[in-house]
Amino acid sequence: MNGAGTADPVGGAATPPDAPTWRRDDAFSYQCRACGRCCHHKRIPLGPYDILRLARHLGLKTGEFLRRHVERDGPWLSATPDGACMFLDAGRCAVHADRPLACRVYPLGRWVTASGEETFRELRPHPQTEGRYGRDGTVAQYLERQGVAPYVAAADRLQALFYRLLDALQGVLPRRPELRAAAEAALLIPADSDGPPGFMEWLDADGVVARYCVDMGRAVPETVEAVLQAYIEAIDTWLKTTGGEAA
Ligand code: SF4
Known part of the structure; x- marks a missing residue:
């Protein structure tokens, strides 16, 4: 997600x-x-693709990754x-090959409007960073070196x-006020709960895909790209059937 559309793509590094x-x-x-200073006191936002890549890097399913490594008021990477x-x-x-999009784009933030317009802005640097800023290339060249393409596409x-x-x-909530209370309850994360409840369940791509595949009588995919595709299909199907688009 890279904080797309938000004011602070990397918390603690406001623009x-x-x-x-x-x-x-x-x-x-x-x-x-590689001074490491920029990897301190930040809130690194995670989207479903970030979580999938990081989970596979560690040999985990996304549900287990969420339980172990994601701050529950986020989704932020734990510190x-x-x-640090x-x-x-x-x-x-330690996860460089599969680091999140926010870390790849840093020290820039990326914004995308609802109509798909993409812009970048420099985030506030760590005051003692040893990183070198310049104008020796383009934003596009920098992004390509950081391997952002599959992250941006996802x-x-x-x-x-x-x-x-x-x-x-x-569209649904004004007609179904009782759903507002249910949605708020689902989004609030109980402090005494061990699992990833509420909207954290939606970030659990492996869990969403496993349930979807059981419903559809399909084999559960393994690779990151196949899980992502099935995850998008699962949410698309949910939106068309029970999510209000067909109402
Ligand atoms: S995931 Fe890697 S690059 Fe990103 S903040 Fe953590 S250590 Fe730094």
Whole structure:
């Protein structure tokens, strides 16, 4: 999701008010010097694709990953008591090959409007960062080096679903006020609960896909891309049948 459409793509690294807005062909370069400082005191937002990639990196199903590694008031990547990302290991990212979109785009934030317009802005840097900022390339070249393409493709597909979900709820809730209370109850995460309840269940792509495949009499897919595809199909089906779009 990369915080698309939000004011703060990486919590704790808000965009300065005077930060210019860039597009992919604008001049930008950044060289990470692996000082590790930028991996402290941030809230790293996670979308379903981030969670799938990270879970597979660790050999986990997404439900187990959510229980172990995601802050329940987020979804944010968990941090250690001293504010370091839990995957920062001796100054290096222990999940580098499957790090989340927000970490790949950093030190930029990415915004996408409902109509699909994409912009980027520089986030406020850590005051002692050793990263080198420059203008030796373009935003597009920087993003390509960070391997964002599958993340952006997934985030954009999922954002489109999110807007449909929002539309469905806005259409249904005025007619079904009792659903508002049920939705609020589902979204509130009980502090004393061990599992990932409420909307966290929707982030559990493996769980959503497993239930969908049982309903459809299909084999449960294994690979990240196949799970993502089935996950999108599952939500699309839910929206068309019980989510309000057919009402
Ligand atoms: S996932 Fe990796 S790059 Fe992202 S904050 Fe954690 S250690 Fe840093």
